[in-house]
Amino acid sequence: MIHPTAIVSKEAMIGQEVSIGPFTTVHEDVILGDGTIIEGYCEIGHPSPLAENKSLIIGKDSLIRSYSLFYQGSVFGDRLVTGHRVTVREKIIAGINLQIGTLSDFQGDCIIGDYVRTHSNVHISKHSTIGNFVWIYPYVVLTNDPHPPSTYTAGVTVEDYAVIATMSVVLPGVRIGTHSLVAAHSLVNSDVPPHAFVGGSPARELGDIKKIKLKDGTGRSAYPWPRHFHRGYPEGVVREWIEQFD
Amino acid sequence: MIHPTAIVSKEAMIGQEVSIGPFTTVHEDVILGDGTIIEGYCEIGHPSPLAENKSLIIGKDSLIRSYSLFYQGSVFGDRLVTGHRVTVREKIIAGINLQIGTLSDFQGDCIIGDYVRTHSNVHISKHSTIGNFVWIYPYVVLTNDPHPPSTYTAGVTVEDYAVIATMSVVLPGVRIGTHSLVAAHSLVNSDVPPHAFVGGSPARELGDIKKIKLKDGTGRSAYPWPRHFHRGYPEGVVREWIEQFD
Amino acid sequence: MIHPTAIVSKEAMIGQEVSIGPFTTVHEDVILGDGTIIEGYCEIGHPSPLAENKSLIIGKDSLIRSYSLFYQGSVFGDRLVTGHRVTVREKIIAGINLQIGTLSDFQGDCIIGDYVRTHSNVHISKHSTIGNFVWIYPYVVLTNDPHPPSTYTAGVTVEDYAVIATMSVVLPGVRIGTHSLVAAHSLVNSDVPPHAFVGGSPARELGDIKKIKLKDGTGRSAYPWPRHFHRGYPEGVVREWIEQFD
Numbered sequence: 001m002i003h004p005t006a007i008v009s010k011e012a013m014i015g016q017e018v019s020i021g022p023f024t025t026v027h028e029d030v031i032l033g034d035g036t037i038i039e040g041y042c043e044i045g046h047p048s049p050l051a052e053n054k055s056l057i058i059g060k061d062s063l064i065r066s067y068s069l070f071y072q073g074s075v076f077g078d079r080l081v082t083g084h085r086v087t088v089r090e091k092i093i094a095g096i097n098l099q100i101g102t103l104s105d106f107q108g109d110c111i112i113g114d115y116v117r118t119h120s121n122v123h124i125s126k127h128s129t130i131g132n133f134v135w136i137y138p139y140v141v142l143t144n145d146p147h148p149p150s151t152y153t154a155g156v157t158v159e160d161y162a163v164i165a166t167m168s169v170v171l172p173g174v175r176i177g178t179h180s181l182v183a184a185h186s187l188v189n190s191d192v193p194p195h196a197f198v199g200g201s202p203a204r205e206l207g208d209i210k211k212i213k214l215k216d217g218t219g220r221s222a223y224p225w226p227r228h229f230h231r232g233y234p235e236g237v238v239r240e241w242i243e244q245f246d
Numbered sequence: 247m248i249h250p251t252a253i254v255s256k257e258a259m260i261g262q263e264v265s266i267g268p269f270t271t272v273h274e275d276v277i278l279g280d281g282t283i284i285e286g287y288c289e290i291g292h293p294s295p296l297a298e299n300k301s302l303i304i305g306k307d308s309l310i311r312s313y314s315l316f317y318q319g320s321v322f323g324d325r326l327v328t329g330h331r332v333t334v335r336e337k338i339i340a341g342i343n344l345q346i347g348t349l350s351d352f353q354g355d356c357i358i359g360d361y362v363r364t365h366s367n368v369h370i371s372k373h374s375t376i377g378n379f380v381w382i383y384p385y386v387v388l389t390n391d392p393h394p395p396s397t398y399t400a401g402v403t404v405e406d407y408a409v410i411a412t413m414s415v416v417l418p419g420v421r422i423g424t425h426s427l428v429a430a431h432s433l434v435n436s437d438v439p440p441h442a443f444v445g446g447s448p449a450r451e452l453g454d455i456k457k458i459k460l461k462d463g464t465g466r467s468a469y470p471w472p473r474h475f476h477r478g479y480p481e482g483v484v485r486e487w488i489e490q491f492d
Numbered sequence: 493m494i495h496p497t498a499i500v501s502k503e504a505m506i507g508q509e510v511s512i513g514p515f516t517t518v519h520e521d522v523i524l525g526d527g528t529i530i531e532g533y534c535e536i537g538h539p540s541p542l543a544e545n546k547s548l549i550i551g552k553d554s555l556i557r558s559y560s561l562f563y564q565g566s567v568f569g570d571r572l573v574t575g576h577r578v579t580v581r582e583k584i585i586a587g588i589n590l591q592i593g594t595l596s597d598f599q600g601d602c603i604i605g606d607y608v609r610t611h612s613n614v615h616i617s618k619h620s621t622i623g624n625f626v627w628i629y630p631y632v633v634l635t636n637d638p639h640p641p642s643t644y645t646a647g648v649t650v651e652d653y654a655v656i657a658t659m660s661v662v663l664p665g666v667r668i669g670t671h672s673l674v675a676a677h678s679l680v681n682s683d684v685p686p687h688a689f690v691g692g693s694p695a696r697e698l699g700d701i702k703k704i705k706l707k708d709g710t711g712r713s714a715y716p717w718p719r720h721f722h723r724g725y726p727e728g729v730v731r732e733w734i735e736q737f738d
Contacts, residue, residue: 005253007497007514022253022271023269023271023515023533025514025515025532040271040289041269041287041289041533043532043533043558043559046558066289066292066315067289067313067315067331067559069558069559069576083333084315084333085331085333085559085577087575087576087577087594087595102333102351103333103349103351103595105594105595105612105613105630107612117395120351120353120369121351121367121369121613123612123613123630123631135394135395137389137394138351138369138387138389139369139385139387139631139659141630141631141658141659143629143630143657143658143676146707147704147706147707147714147715147717148627148629148655148657148717149609149627149655149717149721150706150708150714150717150720150721151708151721151723152706152707152708154707163394163395165389165394166387166389166415167385167387167413167415167659169658169659169676169677171676184389184415184417184433185415185433185447187676187677200447201447201677201692201693212393214393214396214398215392215393215398215400216396216397216398222393222396223393225393225394225395225396228396229395229396229397231397251499268499268517269515269517286517286535287515287533287535312535312538312561313535313559313561313577329579330561330579331577331579348579348597349579349595349597363641366597366599366615367597367613367615381640381641383635383640384597384615384633384635385615385631385633409640409641411635411640412633412635412661413631413633413659413661430635430661430663430679431661431679431693446693447693458639460639460642460644461638461639461644461646462642462643462644468639468642469639471639471640471641471642474642475641475642475643477643
């Protein structure tokens with residue numbers, strides 16, 4: 001299950017039933033969990049002088065799609081799934097079931113919870129902190145330098161269940177509150193309260209998030225989203241959500 | 247004309263005078279038209295459980311530039327041209343002479359007309375419908391979920407000859423009218439009438455599109471653009487435009 | 493130091509102590525300076541009919557990170573450093589110590605000074621002119637067509653020490669003045685005076701740039717930035733800055 005054109009270091013620790021595609025490079029210091037699939041053209045465990053812990057640990061049953069690049073020095077929980085061409089640098093600690101969209105660019109040095117999903121082309125700056133069940137949509141950038149260029153950085157914090165829609169920029173040090181929604185094409189320059197609905201450039205409150213109705217004809221509120229959106233989450237999580245949010 | 251490092255499935259149907267570059271993978275179920283060039287580092291016909299029809303058909307005299315990725319299960323007309331690193335998923339039906347810019351990300355499940363041109367880093371969500379002779383400029387995103395995350399999607403429709411300028415976001419279900427122009431860095435949250443000129447966040451009408459004059463010193467109107475811009479279109483098409491628009 | 497899977501043209505001129513990674517292609521007409529490192533999966537010297545001078549010259553002690561693509565027909569000074577997956581087309585003349593961020597897309601036909609730094613996913617259109625010590629942050633696009641599509645182009649000019657923050661679009665023909673700051677998520681549709689601080693969509697003056705204080709507790713002004721930010725610049729340059737700006 002390791003393609004003959006793949007270059008796999010003898011120092012790498014490859015789990016059971018791991019598949020490695022054509023033209024993929026796996027460097028030393030890589031630990032791949034059982035059942036993980038690495039597609040073709042990937043570079044896994046790219047050396048980095050910035051990595052304090054040299055290991056790159058990728059949990060069980062993960063799927064790394066083609067052309068993806070991971071640096072050494074990060075830890076990802078089980079069932080990591082990436083799109084294509086993701087670039088993921090050193091010093092990331094991520095929970096289980098992380099999804100990273102095609103072309104996304106994680107700059108490293110950040111903490112990511114469980115079940116986080118980023119769509120295509122999301123840019124996560126160093127020192128970002130992302131909670132659980134967060135959604136980040138295409139072309140969103142989390143920044144970290146309040147007066148570029150400088151040596152002072154202030155990461156963005158995104159709390160559990162928050163949703164940041166397409167092509168929004170979050171300025172340094174901003175906190176995106178739990179269950180909040182940032183509308184598309186926004187510039188977020190101040191903290192977003194929990195359950196708030198904000199948008200614009202700069203972002204302002206746009207109204208009561210509960211008044212956003214699902215367009216599926218049911219008339220239900222679209223937020224908090226865990227009351228209706230369950231695709232890809234395990235039964236136990238969904239059961240808890242139904243009790244909690246419905 | 248198939249590079250010795252390329253991996254080409256014996257099941258693939260390769261036309262006459264096809265060229266395949268170094269380190270490129272061509273999976274089974276791929277049908278490449280005569281005279282097509284696939285540069286290096288491409289992955290053509292990536293397997294997908296979502297593809298209903300397993301074939302990937304790429305028309306004659308196409309050019310797929312390096313690092314590009316196509317899933318199985320789509321059909322492209324003749325003379326497809328891509329930039330580098332394009333990612334093109336399953337269930338796309340596209341006409342002739344499509345140009346896809348470098349880094350563009352077509353999410354699949356969409357219909358695209360003839361002579362459509364996207365510039366770099368354009369993101370086309372599922373369920374988009376794009377007419378003929380459309381222009382989409384860098385970093386434009388066509389979205390599809392009106393209240394993310396949800397299972398309800400509403401694709402964007404872009405009518406013939408419409409132009410969407412750099413870094414604009416089009417919200418779900420919006421229709422961009424024929425011959426209209428969306429200015430750069432806009433958020434389009436409602437339908438754009440034919441021949442309208444809109445911009446801003448959210449986009450509003452910005453004035454009479456016919457009053458936008460070419461800066462080439464001729465004093466002619468810049469729109470409808472087919473009256474003056476003919477590069478790369480066949481003679482027959484241009485002749486018709488001159489009769490129709492001049 | 494040339495990986496056995498790399499494909500290096502015998503016509504290429506490779507300097508002393510050059511390293512070339514796995515699966516990298518180096519075409520003919522490439523001249524690599526001493527001490528340069530080309531990582532894996534790169535394509536260096538991609539043929540282009542648009543290149544007037546066929547050579548691609550990359551200066552000494554450069555670092556081209558993995559998956560990067562350079563066309564033939566450009567000249568880069570010493571100590572070029574790129575992120576991953578950069579796409580760099582023909583007819584670029586760039587000074588020393590250029591840094592090109594991951595996923596950036598340089599369309600060619602432009603002039604770039606010394607010590608320019610672009611962050612991730614920056615798009616530089618043809619006919620752009622960029623001075624020395626310029627900073628361009630993620631997802632910024634410099635455009636060039638005032639009425640797309642057309643054959644008339646007007647490049648953007650960015651003067652020395654200017655800073656353009658994340659996800660801003662600069663419209664064709666605009667001049668970004670020396671030591672100015674464009675705030676994140678801006679649409680710049682008119683010239684920015686030297687030392688100005690602008691932002692918004694469209695961008696307007698936001699106040700006195702000198703009143704932006706460093707958040708590091710020192711109370712110093714953040715601009716002109718060379719008075720406090722020195723990382724990666726040579727001693728001689730920094731010494732001059734301290735005399736000039738402090």
